[in-house]
Amino acid sequence: MSLRWRPILVAGLAGVVLLSALGFWLLSQVKICESLSPVQIEALVLRKAISQWQEAHGDLCPDLATLRRGGFLAADANDVDPWGTPFSWSCRPEPVVVSIGPDRVAGTLDDVMVPRLQNGAPYAP
Secondary structure, rough: OOOHHHHHHHHHHHHHHHHHHHHHHHHHHHHHHOOHHHHHHHHHHHHHHHHHHHHHHHOOOOOOHHHHOOOOOOOOOOEEOOOOOOOOOOOOOOOOOEEEOOOOOOOOOOOOOEEOOOOOOHHHH
């Protein structure tokens, strides 16, 4: 092989490796989204809006109107869970968004919390 083609070949191989890695990462993200329920996805959207607002305004905990007014949450974004109950959230030490689930009773096993607490401690707003 001619030496003048070597840089082109190396760049091409590097591109293939990079695209392969990107492809594997994208597939892993699709699998993560497939494993989430609609209520978890809605809670994640709300949590992301809260986190972005906090990055721009400090540690205070915004309400829904503030998130929408500031453009951090779309006007048509769900603010209620699939069972018609408004999401609740706490911002300490980090944003936690909660749906009280289909039984509409807080503190029961069907509650959905994003992110889930590692120690299984109950949510306390």
